[in-house]
Amino acid sequence: MSLLERTTAQYRSLRLTAAASGLPDLLAEAEQQELSYLDFAQRLVDHEISVRTCTRIERHLKQAQFPAEKPLESFDYRHQTTITKRQVNALLDFGFIDQRQNLVFIGPPGVGKTHLAIGIGQKAVQAGYKILFRTALALIEELELAEMKGELKKRLSQLAKCDVIIIDELGYLPMTRQARYNLFQLINSLYEYRSIILTTNKDFTAWGEFFHDDNVAVPIIDRIIHHSHIFMLGGESYRLKQKTTA
Incomplete structure (x- = not known):
């Protein structure tokens, strides 16, 4: 098992599923842009929070049972x-x-x-x-x-x-x-x-x-x-x- 695969598995075990799924792309982006370790860590946690927020909103919109989309x-x-x-x-x-x-x-x-x-x-x-x-x-x-x-x-x-x-x-x-x-x-x-x-x-x-x-x-x-x-x-x-x- 590669280091990336092991790290991804560890993220999933901590229920950081969005970070685990996005890790390969975020790593490639960090290398391309020559991000600092802190910037990379920040983007990783931002990605996790963003995906969790979207998932929560989708779940709560479904639970609200609105009859139609009325923005x-x-x-x-x-x-x-x-x-x-x-x-x-x-x-x-x-x-x-x-x-x-x-x-x-x-x-x-x-x-x-x-x-x-x-x-x-x-x-x-x-x-x-x-x-x-x-x-x-x-x-x-x-x-x-x-x-x-x-x-x-x-x-x-x-x-x-x-x-x-x-x-x-x-x-x-x-x-x-x-x-x-x-x-x-x-x-x-x-x-x-x-x-x-x-x-x-x-x-x-x-x-x-x-x-x-x-x-x-x-x-x-x-x-x-x-x-x-x-x-x-x-x-x-x-x-x-x-x-x-x-």
Whole structure:
């Protein structure tokens, strides 16, 4: 076994797999550029960190279960004038996550609420946070199934391991009594402990309509808005405009 093969095997045994895989090319580059020993050592560790970071981001993006690729760079601020690029960029230091605050996007269908939620979520993943995306309907069904199995508390604990839960399209469909209770349990477990990004077509004053119970709506609203950034989005449906101009 050559020295290179033995060194590569030792790197792999230390779980430095990226350094092991890249060692031959990095050695050739170092010899060609006549790098110092320290510069070579730095490039080797930079390569390992870079590959690990990319792998982590890919894994967390998959775990987030975003329904589509919605980069913030493609958001049309010219169409949606009720929120500015500066306002969105101000959120990308992710202080709201570190301070356990929530983001709430309120507006009619098609004005970009989901695009903003996914775009911010994807940026957060790249910054090292764990995100989970769920439509409100899918989340409610998930909690109901866990409750039926007697595993609601376990599922709530699992969800709370995420730094941010994105709840999309809350308010489009009425909720059963059990669904309201389960959602309250989730919101209460995340309160001041994790962050929520919420999109809804209903202003808070109308939440009693789809909850069918102000006694449940009020404490949920209270926990969501206590530490939150609220954005009211207006305008006509962007999807409808695209379709009519096509």
